[in-house]
Amino acid sequence: MNYIFYAVPFFFLLIGLELLADRLRGMRNYRTADTLNSLSAGVLSTTSGLLTKGLGLLTYSIAWQHLALFDLSAQSLWVWLLAFVFYDFCYYWNHRLGHERNVLWAAHSVHHQSEEYNLSTALRQTSTGFLLGWIFYLPMAIVGVPPLVFLTVGALNLLYQFWVHTRHVPKLGWFEWVFITPSNHRVHHAQNPVYMDRNYGGVFILWDRLFGTFQEELIEDPVVFGVTTPLASWNPLWANLQFYVHLWHDAMRAESRWDKLRIWFMRTGWRPADVAAKYPQAKPDLGQFVKFEVPLGLGQTCYAVLQFVPYVAAGTYLLGRGAELGSGTMWLGLAWMAFGLYVIGAWLENRPWACALELARLLANWPVLWLAMDLGLLPFGAVAAWLLLAYSLVSLAGLFGLPRRETALVL
Known part of the structure; x- marks a missing residue:
């Protein structure tokens, strides 16, 4: 079943309800151009995904057919529960390295470029994540999780993440200790130094607590949303290409062949010393941060x-x-x-x-x-x-x- 297709009307219904809540509470979490840019990235991602998702499914199926260690049945409830938790574990590492390695951040950065935080941000997805993202889920195939189960729990994992992209839900007590919530996911979308590169789980926050990447949302440090190198554009194509172009330019400018190669796989933000010296990049002062805007009638x-x-x-x-x-x-x-x-x-x-x-x-x-x-x-x-x-x-x-x-x- 195509869960994402059937969820689309509910996505827009909830966005409409959040807009109403904004109005009633005197908040301004939506700007038209920003929202259209997020939705454009989402539409582009789902359309391109119809052509590219076969790569991940094909490699997963081949690994499952030839490398599976166990014969797990899709008829068993415990297999589905195992797969649901296992998928989120794999997602955690995919997501974490998506922040920690240049070439993976080039794909994932699209989701973080919005300087607002609302339900439309959840639909702001990459169109290039298929290039390397499939690698992180191969352990599920090797364990023996059937492709049907893998696809279904993957869709459910993605659907869960929609509701946490809101500023209208406060902290949720004990729920915060086990699951990803709006509060701890707001932290993930922040560019404040205290919040950077934290809270990677899709459904469970337990992985972040276990591997030392958890950060609580702090009252004294309000979240500033966006990325430290702003996109400064409403173009969804440029949103997907921006960081790849940046890496390519740095690779071409580097004198060392080794630097030309390794820049793609180094920690996010790393640049060859000679390139950084000749082409310094200024980061905006967070204290004087101004959201990108173009005046329109x-x-x-x-x-x-x-x-x-x-x-x-x-x-x-x-x-x-x-x-x-x-x-x-x-x-x-x-x-x-x-x-x-x-x-x-x-x-x-x-x-x-x-x-x-x-x-x-x-x-x-x-x-x-x-x-x-x-x-x-x-x-x-x-x-x-x-x-x-x-x-x-x-x-x-x-x-x-x-x-x-x-x-x-x-x-």
Whole structure:
């Protein structure tokens, strides 16, 4: 069963309830551009995951078939309980090394780039974690956990983590000693020195207590969310590529061949001495920390939200039908999704060329629709064409009718 697909409506329902709680309690944990950026990263992650998850599943299945030490049955309850706990143990080490090694942080950093902390942050996921993440779960295959059990407990582990991304739930007493909670996960998303690289568990906080990585949330040290090298962008593609590009530049600048290689696997933040000397990186002062923001008019903001809605719908549709679709269709869907989300990010950044890019996006929807119908992705072709026509006309009216602020992002 595709648990994530069926959970999508509940994700958005809970986000809506959290927005209502924000309003009633006089809090401001959501900013439109930040939320759209988090959701864009999530949509991109689930869509690309339909093409890439086969790598992890294939390697897991091969290891299970040829290396399993025990013949564990999916019919036994104790196997499921063992697998649930075992998965979280493997997740702990995957997560921990995702913070402690450069190449793994390049993938995982996407989840931490938001400078807000709310339920939309939970959906902000990487699109490149498939490259190395599968390695950490091979011990489960070697023990003999069947692939079906592995996939199911993995989905349940991910679903559990959704609710802990909120600022509305206080400490929960004894529950804090055993499980990951909103309080101890807020610590994990902090950039305060006292909180850095702590609380890695997915469901259980016991691993952090056992291996010395636990940190309690402190009243006297309020959490500042985000990463120490800010993304400073609303572009979900750049969010996924930023740290890889940074590592690549440092590797190319390094004089030592050994440094060019080992930079990828050194502790996060390590740089070759010669590169650090020639190209120093200043870290923002936490005491003067200012959240990234680009001024936008209300009309521009509403336009971006409305343009994002079709991508949520399309992403959910692809997630639900992913198993039935061919790789060519999925690549088309991913390309369309990536380009559209990139354009929305440029719009939110108020780039000078955002209008021209947006016009190109709207025009490109027509050949994409034709290809989608030709591939059988959209069986209701005539209805889709009329809907696209109405959507395009409304969008064009908004595009040319909205005033744009002159303040644009300059990097």
